[in-house]
Amino acid sequence: MTDGKHVDGNALAGPLSEVFDFDVTSASARCASCGDTTELARAMVYEKPHSFIVRCSHCDAVLMVILQKTDATELDLRGTAWLRAPR
């Protein structure tokens, strides 16, 4: 089920710097579908024009969608059950 078209969660550092003031790549997230908890840097990121689709590297479920609109960045977090940002 891999297709070589995704990058790592490292790529989220820039886009999510507009939403969070911590480094998201070092943050951990729990997948709402399978419960796997790991650093966001390890998530699978599919980059689309104007959006990033972030998937759990364990079960492929969508963890979050980042939408880059002209006037705002929108974050759909419904697939993320929990987030931990290291100080």
Add this chain to the structure above:
Amino acid sequence: MAVISRGFTGRRREPGPDLPPGQFLTRDFPVLSAGPTPEVDTADWQFSIRTDDATLHTWSWDEMMALPIETVDTDIHCVTRWSKLGTTWRGVSLDTLFADVETTDEFVMAHSYGGYTTNLPLEDLLDGKAWLAFEFDGEPLEPEHGGPVRLLVPHLYFWKSAKWIRGLEMQQQDEPGFWEQNGYHTYGDPWREERYS
């Protein structure tokens, strides 16, 4: 304020009568994916149309192949700005599949293996405008391009041509699908540049 980068134009956009605004021509067939490629065996593949009264019309691979098959020559336009002219597909017209389907609903949600959905008006799928396609340029459709079977609705941006199609669900209202909830335009006409909402 944006910094203008001297001499940067993005990809060449060559105007032409067959090219919608903002598109560029490609000879490749780029793959735009939002997740892992589902692997669907034709032996397990099934396509269904579900109407509002929960009637289910289903076709197996063999049943679909027994229907009249059409060759479709068409241009395709991706929202990421590439267009590919003169592509050849083989598939079954949605008119054929809808022949025995009774419905008063005017909208459709297309469902794919892998969980994607995209919404379309029913009228955009009928009258020779849409197909279930399983062959591209004389070869079986590859999984990364949506094989074994994808929806082909070439007059709309190509995300509406749902890859790995497994069914259509009739709906009363034009509810947004996965792509449309995630910022893509609800209709997606390339000639009016309906890219993003």
Add this chain to the structure above:
Amino acid sequence: MAATVSKTSYATPSGRVIELDVPHWPGNLAGQHLDVRLTSEDGYQAARSYSIASVGSGLVELAVDRIPDGEVSPYLTMDIMPGDQLEVRGPLGGWFVWREGATEPVQLIGGGSGVVPLMAMMRQHAAAASAVPFRLLYSARTDDDAFYAKEIDDLAGPALDVTWIYTRKGPGSWTGPIGRLTRETLAAAVIPAAENPAVFVCGPTPFVEAVASWLVELGHDPARVKTERFGGA
């Protein structure tokens, strides 16, 4: 932030090293990246992430490989000139980084231009005269395509063990094998799992996936293997 191109040079036939002057650059850790955004005169924009080859403050060095069908990399590798302006955001990412105080041995594995963030780590390691064991496994298509080949050769020594993999052609003096990295070559070249190295893998997605799964098969703790895939374009 507006960055000004200060200097460019061809590093390989298709790759270019670009030095940027970024006012108020706060300095970066080894392994971090930045986002570059290009805007055309008609307002069209395209953004990409690039790893940073330099460490700390001063000029910010990128090394970009041209992807023939790409949109941003052909511009960066062929069109830009000193004095041109780019919009950048960074430094970004605090996960795929090596920090000077870390004491565990470090295994770096790069494919193609994936060596760029690893270069920052090797430079910092050398600048600090760190005693932490460093090893690099670098897979390039040919010796001409290898980024920073001379600098890596100069750094190689007791503090940095270097293994080259050439998939198509090696330098004239090369007597080693030609061909893709295999699990056996990887096993022989990398710091054994028993020594608990921190492993950084960067390269094209298929390379990274193959390497990461072999490392786990060879007993490396997945939590100690950090990867950075690049999509390119």
